[in-house]
Amino acid sequence: MAKFVCRDYGYDCDFVTEGTEEEVSAAFGKHSEEEHGIEYSKETLQKFMLDNNY
Numbered sequence: 596m597a598k599f600v601c602r603d604y605g606y607d608c609d610f611v612t613e614g615t616e617e618e619v620s621a622a623f624g625k626h627s628e629e630e631h632g633i634e635y636s637k638e639t640l641q642k643f644m645l646d647n648n649y
């Protein structure tokens with residue numbers, strides 16, 4: 596299971612998502628694009644997940 600906490604990446608935001616790495620990267624990618632106007636590439640999202648060893 597992976598977990599992504601938006602606040603950990605410097606956002607003033609309470610978004611948290613948990614699931615498989617694939618679910619988390621997809622959910623965060625969508626959230627970031629919609630809420631923060633930043634679109635991350637799949638590669639970048641995967642790197643976030645790798646850095647995030649929960």
Ligand SMILES: [Zn+2]
Pocket residue numbers: 601606608609610626627630631
């Ligand atoms: Zn956020």
